[in-house]
Amino acid sequence: MDNTLQTNGPLEAARPRGAYPAWKRLLRPLASLRLTVVLFVLSLILVFYGTLAQKEQDVWDVVNEYFWSWWVLIPNKLTLLFLQVFFNASPDAQWSLGFWFPGGKLLFWALLLNLLAAHLVRFQFSWARSGIFLIHGGLVMMMAGEFVTREFAEENVMTLVQGGKASFVESTRFNELAFTRPRADGQVDTVVIPQEMLAAAARSGEFLENDALPCRVKVLQYASNCDLLEKFPADFENPATEGEGKTLALKEMPPVSGVDPEQRVNMPGAYVQLLDKSNGQPVGTWLVSTLFQLTRPIRVQEVKVGEGGAWKVALRNRRSYRPYTITLEKFTHDVYPGTNTPLNFQSDVHLEDPALGIDRMSVIKMNEPMRHAGETFYQHQALAGDSGSVLQVVRNPGWTLPYLSCAVVSLGMLVHFGATLMRYMRRQA
Amino acid sequence: MRSIVRFLHDCSAMPAVALITLGFGAGCQENVKISAYISPPDANLEAGPAAEPTPARTLAAAVYRPDSTWFFKMMGDPEVVATQQEAFNSLITSLKPSGANLEWKVPEGWTETKGQGLRFATLKPSGANGVEVAVNRFEGVTGSLLANVNRWRGELSLEDLKETDLPQAVSDRKVNDLTVHVVNLVGKRKPRQGMGGMGSMPGVPPMARNQPPLGQPGQVTSGAKDAAEKLAYKLPAGWRDSDKKVMFAAKVIEVDGAPSVKVTLSPLKPEGNSVGDNVNRWRAQMSLTPEDPATLEKSLSRDKTAGGEEALLVDISGKGTAGPQRLLGAIVRRPEALWFVKLTGEPTEVAKVRDGFSELVRTLKFN
Numbered sequence: 056m057d058n059t060l061q062t063n064g065p066l067e068a069a070r071p072r073g074a075y076p077a078w079k080r081l082l083r084p085l086a087s088l089r090l091t092v093v094l095f096v097l098s099l100i101l102v103f104y105g106t107l108a109q110k111e112q113d114v115w116d117v118v119n120e121y122f123w124s125w126w127v128l129i130p131n132k133l134t135l136l137f138l139q140v141f142f143n144a145s146p147d148a149q150w151s152l153g154f155w156f157p158g159g160k161l162l163f164w165a166l167l168l169n170l171l172a173a174h175l176v177r178f179q180f181s182w183a184r185s186g187i188f189l190i191h192g193g194l195v196m197m198m199a200g201e202f203v204t205r206e207f208a209e210e211n212v213m214t215l216v217q218g219g220k221a222s223f224v225e226s227t228r229f230n231e232l233a234f235t236r237p238r239a240d241g242q243v244d245t246v247v248i249p250q251e252m253l254a255a256a257a258r259s260g261e262f263l264e265n266d267a268l269p270c271r272v273k274v275l276q277y278a279s280n281c282d283l284l285e286k287f288p289a290d291f292e293n294p295a296t297e298g299e300g301k302t303l304a305l306k307e308m309p310p311v312s313g314v315d316p317e318q319r320v321n322m323p324g325a326y327v328q329l330l331d332k333s334n335g336q337p338v339g340t341w342l343v344s345t346l347f348q349l350t351r352p353i354r355v356q357e358v359k360v361g362e363g364g365a366w367k368v369a370l371r372n373r374r375s376y377r378p379y380t381i382t383l384e385k386f387t388h389d390v391y392p393g394t395n396t397p398l399n400f401q402s403d404v405h406l407e408d409p410a411l412g413i414d415r416m417s418v419i420k421m422n423e424p425m426r427h428a429g430e431t432f433y434q435h436q437a438l439a440g441d442s443g444s445v446l447q448v449v450r451n452p453g454w455t456l457p458y459l460s461c462a463v464v465s466l467g468m469l470v471h472f473g474a475t476l477m478r479y480m481r482r483q484a
Numbered sequence: 485m486r487s488i489v490r491f492l493h494d495c496s497a498m499p500a501v502a503l504i505t506l507g508f509g510a511g512c513q514e515n516v517k518i519s520a521y522i523s524p525p526d527a528n529l530e531a532g533p534a535a536e537p538t539p540a541r542t543l544a545a546a547v548y549r550p551d552s553t554w555f556f557k558m559m560g561d562p563e564v565v566a567t568q569q570e571a572f573n574s575l576i577t578s579l580k581p582s583g584a585n586l587e588w589k590v591p592e593g594w595t596e597t598k599g600q601g602l603r604f605a606t607l608k609p610s611g612a613n614g615v616e617v618a619v620n621r622f623e624g625v626t627g628s629l630l631a632n633v634n635r636w637r638g639e640l641s642l643e644d645l646k647e648t649d650l651p652q653a654v655s656d657r658k659v660n661d662l663t664v665h666v667v668n669l670v671g672k673r674k675p676r677q678g679m680g681g682m683g684s685m686p687g688v689p690p691m692a693r694n695q696p697p698l699g700q701p702g703q704v705t706s707g708a709k710d711a712a713e714k715l716a717y718k719l720p721a722g723w724r725d726s727d728k729k730v731m732f733a734a735k736v737i738e739v740d741g742a743p744s745v746k747v748t749l750s751p752l753k754p755e756g757n758s759v760g761d762n763v764n765r766w767r768a769q770m771s772l773t774p775e776d777p778a779t780l781e782k783s784l785s786r787d788k789t790a791g792g793e794e795a796l797l798v799d800i801s802g803k804g805t806a807g808p809q810r811l812l813g814a815i816v817r818r819p820e821a822l823w824f825v826k827l828t829g830e831p832t833e834v835a836k837v838r839d840g841f842s843e844l845v846r847t848l849k850f851n
Contacts, residue, residue, distance in 0.1 A: 222524055223523070223524075235526075237525065238522065241525060242523065242524060242525065243522065243523045243524070243525055243526065244520070244522060245520065245521055245522065245523045246518065246520045247519055247520075248518050249516050249517070249518075251516045252516060252517075252518065263518070265518040265520075267518065267519075267520035268518065374523075376521075440538065
């Protein structure tokens with residue numbers, strides 16, 4: 056009896072149990088084509104609700120909550136929202152609660168294992184089926200590409216004023232509470248607390264402590280998106296005792312929606328109480344927000360804690376320092392005549408990277424980025440009054456994978472349908 | 485041989501599963517902790533210039549010709565502009581007609597480059613940092629002189645002038661059969677809006693963060709653009725759709741036998757665009773003084789479109805830059821836009837096509 060699997064379809068139930076190794080029998084349910092269909096349907100539903108969720112949530116929150124999670128609690132109000140927009144459901148209706156649904160990570164793994172199990176159990180390599188293998192290989196490569204992009208790609212910005220230089224990039228999604236103090240050698244001592252820890256500390260009420268920190272930190276309130284009010288609301292009890300918070304009030308705002316027409320980003324803010332490390336006594340409470348980083352010059356708040364001079368405290372975009380320095384020599388902003396509509400933005404920059412022996416001028420403008428050290432620098436924004444330029448700095452080691460995977464899938468389809476056509480023509484001959 | 489290949493294939497998938505599992509597991513670990521490091525000084529941002537309006541001066545000239553409007557404008561730092569004022573004057577006095585265009589003599593030491601789009605040419609003096617003369621040519625009559633002077637004033641944060649103030653603000657020069665209207669303005673240049681893209685970013689004053697971005701007054705909304713495709717009307721005999729482009733106009737119509745007559749159908753943003761203000765805008769184009777917007781709106785006669793919408797009718801005569809002009813207008817309020825049907829031309833020709841205009845308005849339908 057020939058035990059070779061010659062079919063692309065499900066294993067026939069009539070096959071004797073002894074015909075397959077035990078591990079193949081174990082994998083058989085995982086290789087089910089029905090499972091593939093179910094997983095695809097679940098994926099479609101997840102994408103549908105993930106898209107709806109962007110109506111009210113930040114796009115990155117949706118990505119994390121829906122697509123890079125094992126499970127997601129989908130609120131029923133999303134279904135209601137859909138019915139209201141497309142089927143005239145009552146605008147006054149309110150649906151609470153929600154339902155748990157497999158997240159993107161779970162579906163991804165299930166699909167990947169299903170595909171690999173299918174190859175182990177059901178498919179047999181032959182030149183006639185090499186197209187199918189190529190198509191599936193391309194799909195796996197595409198999934199791997201998403202993984203590489205997710206884990207290793209970085210999107211940051213570099214803000215440069217006219218004539219200014221910078222050797223760090225800033226995240227637009229992540230923030231940090233930074234304590235900085237100039238050193239005698241001209242450098243800066245820096246201690247940073249990531250936003251995740253600030254948000255967690257605000258929820259738990261616990262102190263943030265670390266040997267490197269100049270003080271203990273208690274986060275009284277953390278808002279992932281906020282606005283600053285120059286006029287205090289009537290019932291507002293100001294927690295701030297020092298700095299900008301004495302004249303400005305923090306107003307918590309809903310997170311920026313993923314479909315925000317102005318594509319704004321969240322601007323977090325917090326009230327932080329700083330305590331002396333030696334005696335635990337409060338030094339004061341400060342209002343901090345990334346909004347203070349938007350002014351030129353940026354608003355600096357000083358904190359006199361510990362020894363060795365005053366520290367500056369700021370909630371700022373998370374920084375990553377680079378071994379190179381970029382100087383903005385000239386920024387050009389042309390507009391269409393008689394309008395404020397941008398025609399051209401151009402940054403003439405001076406790039407210095409001593410480690411690589413690079414010292415050169417470069418022009419960055421729309422659709423003409425600069426590339427250096429694995430990063431691509433795009434012209435992104437102009438500072439108000441054309442006082443400077445914002446460059447988008449992108450590093451994505453997996454940027455070729457989507458192209459490669461598409462090429463492999465295309466080749467696979469060509470081979471598969473070409474082989475099918477050849478077989479058909481041979482039969483007709 | 486086939487068995488070996490099959491065996492290798494089966495085995496190869498197993499380590500792939502293990503490796504990818506490990507890889508994903510490792511990749512999902514977030515490294516969130518307090519960290520300390522020594523960084524370079526941050527002189528770039530802390531010492532950056534404030535985003536305040538900067539002093540600026542504009543030397544500009546407008547030339548209205550029967551078929552085109554020309555603007556020559558130099559704007560920049562007042563001290564730099566002052567060094568180029570004499571050259572600018574020599575440029576203006578060298579203007580002369582050349583068929584449908586203008587000719588000029590490039591001042592000594594200056595260079596001229598051909599422009600793109602609406603920019604006809606760019607003239608640059610040597611050594612004047614950032615200052616240039618932009619030469620723009622527009623088809624037809626582009627706004628009244630008052631509207632253009634106020635546009636230039638607005639760029640320098642100066643208040644709008646009234647029609648009666650114009651003679652003091654504008655110096656009219658006769659140059660080679662041309663009338664050149666020259667202005668000299670000093671003010672503060674407004675900061676320009678950023679490129680947009682990722683929302684509020686460094687440089688935007690904090691309290692302005694949640695404000696909508698600056699828009700172009702009267703700019704077509706995207707919804708109105710869509711609506712333009714669904715706009716239907718019946719053209720009277722002798723009227724035809726034109727392929728000419730007019731800024732902000734969704735449709736342009738011309739009339740046989742009335743070459744001076746031009747009809748445009750334009751959707752403008754419904755927000756912040758009152759009917760009275762727009763009638764005043766048209767009055768300014770006819771060199772008429774503005775009136776109270778609310779009173780103006782009440783005084784307009786009404787008609788109905790084929791779609792049942794109310795059309796507010798305007799009929800004003802005045803003096804355009806190319807001579808006596810008459811303007812027939814109809815304004816239709818729609819949820820997605822205010823629609824403006826505007827007919828302009830020489831009074832005698834407009835009188836001939838007036839019935840056709842009424843007929844056109846009555847056939848308007850917004851699907």
